[in-house]
Amino acid sequence: MGNGGMGEQKCRDLINSPAMLKQISLALPKHLTADRFLRVVTTAVPKIQGCTESSIIKAMMDCSSLGLEPDGWKAHLVPFKDTDKNIVECQLIIDYRGLTDLARRNGEVTEITCDYVCENDTFEYSIGTDGRLNHAPPWENRGKILGFYSFVRLKDGTPSYRRYTLAEIAAVRERSKAKNKGPWKDFPNTSDSLEMGKKSAFRNHSKWLPMSSEFYRALEIDADRDPSIGALITGKPLTEAPRALTGDAGKDPEPGAEGAAGDGGEPGPDMSTGPQQQKIHILDGKIHGKDKDKLYVILESEYHGVKSTKELTKEEASGLIKKFMEQEKALG
Numbered sequence: 001m002g003n004g005g006m007g008e009q010k011c012r013d014l015i016n017s018p019a020m021l022k023q024i025s026l027a028l029p030k031h032l033t034a035d036r037f038l039r040v041v042t043t044a045v046p047k048i049q050g051c052t053e054s055s056i057i058k059a060m061m062d063c064s065s066l067g068l069e070p071d072g073w074k075a076h077l078v079p080f081k082d083t084d085k086n087i088v089e090c091q092l093i094i095d096y097r098g099l100t101d102l103a104r105r106n107g108e109v110t111e112i113t114c115d116y117v118c119e120n121d122t123f124e125y126s127i128g129t130d131g132r133l134n135h136a137p138p139w140e141n142r143g144k145i146l147g148f149y150s151f152v153r154l155k156d157g158t159p160s161y162r163r164y165t166l167a168e169i170a171a172v173r174e175r176s177k178a179k180n181k182g183p184w185k186d187f188p189n190t191s192d193s194l195e196m197g198k199k200s201a202f203r204n205h206s207k208w209l210p211m212s213s214e215f216y217r218a219l220e221i222d223a224d225r226d227p228s229i230g231a232l233i234t235g236k237p238l239t240e241a242p243r244a245l246t247g248d249a250g251k252d253p254e255p256g257a258e259g260a261a262g263d264g265g266e267p268g269p270d271m272s273t274g275p276q277q278q279k280i281h282i283l284d285g286k287i288h289g290k291d292k293d294k295l296y297v298i299l300e301s302e303y304h305g306v307k308s309t310k311e312l313t314k315e316e317a318s319g320l321i322k323k324f325m326e327q328e329k330a331l332g
Helices: 008-015 018-027 034-042 053-065 096-105 166-175 191-208 213-221 227-234 274-288 293-302 314-331
Strands: 075-082 087-094 109-118 122-126 132-136 145-154 159-165
Touching (some): 008 034, 008 053, 018 034, 096 109, 096 191, 109 191, 132 145, 132 159, 159 166, 191 213, 191 274, 213 274, 274 293
Antiparallel strands (some): 075 087, 109 145, 122 132, 145 159
């Protein structure tokens, strides 16, 4: 097949080769088996057979390293045409279910509910000291979709929630290079596209939640990543300014307010920002891998007993980011 595409049989041979089995076995966590993972990937061959070999391998390795299967439920393998190079590349899109699975693994989150709201649903939403979110959809005749929400309960019992209009989620879709294909296609008129709407709500909400470096890495490698969120994680400049779905990006929520988590409240003017904290966790994951305790050892030993990145000052956070970036560079 031309333009770097593999063709169906060559694609199947690659996926089921002994070398690929070995690589996937090394990357997968213990709760998944390489045989099953490769069987799942094989079902996607009709879609990805025209993709380049290197892109198929990368998508498979990225997916396996996160402990997700590209089963069209938690993750998708989707072909994208690179018009500049005149090739088709296989890219990984992580579904709402995949992100929530990753979020639950670190033990900080005990409950996650994301859904869409229709005009005939009963939906109560208030913020402040007596904040409340209640959703009771009818069995039928729900009417047109108005928006989405994300609700999370942390392990200490603290609720955290945010809502987004349909237009806000549609704007996220427009920023995605996958907006006209894969699970986003025909939004909001298909079940897959509604799952992507839930994902977008949860992904934006996650900026204010205690997530693992593994979770943030998933946001970084997701082909459907939102540039306004990706910039917060990777530190890479945007071609346009970040757009907050609820108009309050860059500050933590007030105690008891929409999205409040933990002790809530805005950070003091000299305290580390959310983007700095997320950058630290991303770099920590790249340098220390699954050794999640290493970061907290560094915080306690080098920053006078600090137990969380939220307790760092802006100056301390900048210094730690610089240190981690130098270590990442040294690792190659």
